Amino acid sequence: MTDALANLVEVQNHDTRLAQLQYRRSHMEQRTELASVEDRIAAIDRELVEPAAARRSFETREQALEDEQASVSVKIAAAERTLYSGSVSSPRELQSLEFDIASLKRRRSELEDHELELLVDREPVDARLATAADQIDVLESRRIVLQESIRDEEYAIDAEAALASAARATLVASVPSDLLGFYDRARVQNKGIGIARLEHGICGACRLKLAAVDFDRIRQQPPDAIVRCDDCGALLLR
Numbered sequence: 001m002t003d004a005l006a007n008l009v010e011v012q013n014h015d016t017r018l019a020q021l022q023y024r025r026s027h028m029e030q031r032t033e034l035a036s037v038e039d040r041i042a043a044i045d046r047e048l049v050e051p052a053a054a055r056r057s058f059e060t061r062e063q064a065l066e067d068e069q070a071s072v073s074v075k076i077a078a079a080e081r082t083l084y085s086g087s088v089s090s091p092r093e094l095q096s097l098e099f100d101i102a103s104l105k106r107r108r109s110e111l112e113d114h115e116l117e118l119l120v121d122r123e124p125v126d127a128r129l130a131t132a133a134d135q136i137d138v139l140e141s142r143r144i145v146l147q148e149s150i151r152d153e154e155y156a157i158d159a160e161a162a163l164a165s166a167a168r169a170t171l172v173a174s175v176p177s178d179l180l181g182f183y184d185r186a187r188v189q190n191k192g193i194g195i196a197r198l199e200h201g202i203c204g205a206c207r208l209k210l211a212a213v214d215f216d217r218i219r220q221q222p223p224d225a226i227v228r229c230d231d232c233g234a235l236l237l238r
Contacts, residue, residue, distance in 0.1 A: 002224050004179055005195070005237065007171045011183070012195050014168040019192050021161045028153060034146040041139050044132050051125050051132075058122040065115045072108045076101055179226065179235070186234040195235040198227075205234035 082088060083097045172180060183194035186205065190196075196204030201215045208231045210218070218227050218236070227236045 002226075004175050005226070005235070007174050008179065008183055008195050008235065009237070011168055011171045011175065012193070014164045014171070015187065015192060015194075017164050018161055018168070021157050021164070025154060025157045028150060030146045030150045030153070034143060034150065037139050037143050037146065041136060041143070044136055044139075048129065048132050051128050054125050055122065055129060058118055058125065062115060062118055062122075065111050065118070069108055069111045069115070072104050072111065076104045076108065079104065182226075182228060182233065182235055186228075186232060190232050190234055193234060195237065196229075198229075198236040198238055203229040203232060203234060203236065205229060206232035208232070 079097055079101045083094065083101065088094055088097065175183075185194075187194035190205040193205040198204065198210070198218065201212075202209050206229060208229075210229070210231075214230055218238070221227055223238075227238070228234065229236055
């Protein structure tokens with residue numbers, strides 16, 4: 001085997017390893033799980049649209065009741081101050097004030113009852129949202145773990161790929177351009193294999209058996225001759 005072919009074999013080894021690293025980088029198990037986790041988070045978010053809207057409605061109604069309660073309480077306090085201030089002496093006006101105060105207190109009591117009813121109605125919505133929030137917290141934690149794992153593995157793969165690429169570049173510089181051209185073109189046709197062994201008349205790149213006449217012709221070539229597969233163009237090692 002010539003030095004050029006020997007170096008090209010090493011180039012092939014580096015190219016094969018680089019292809020393996022690229023495949024490993026894009027087919028990590030963590031990526032599949034991460035996609036599943038993110039899909040689940042998105043599904044829960046969609047499921048929460050309706051209960052979240054319901055809770056906002058409850059909050060709006062509760063706030064309206066609280067505001068009215070506060071307004072009624074202010075009116076009660078004002079009426080009671082007037083009632084007990086001594087500024088009103090007419091029995092009829094005093095009776096009217098007492099009636100107004102009683103009416104306002106009944107209204108406040110009604111508002112408090114309505115607010116309690118709303119709180120009871122809101123409980124299952126809050127429970128559903130709380131359960132979903134817990135689920136999302138668990139999923140978010142898992143997503144962070146997976147993202148960190150992917151980053152760590154990508155870093156390790158990229159570091160190894162950088163070393164392989166550097167070693168490849170050094171070897172390529174010693175391979176004649178025409179030989180490298182044959183190799184690169186064959187790699188495109190043979191799923192990354194540009195140079196392979198010829199064993200028992202079978203090309204290691206395309207896995208096809210050479211015709212007997214072609215095999216005999218190759219066998220008669222000098223040991224340092226450059227030979228190629230007539231079917232796929234791969235460089236052949238004998």
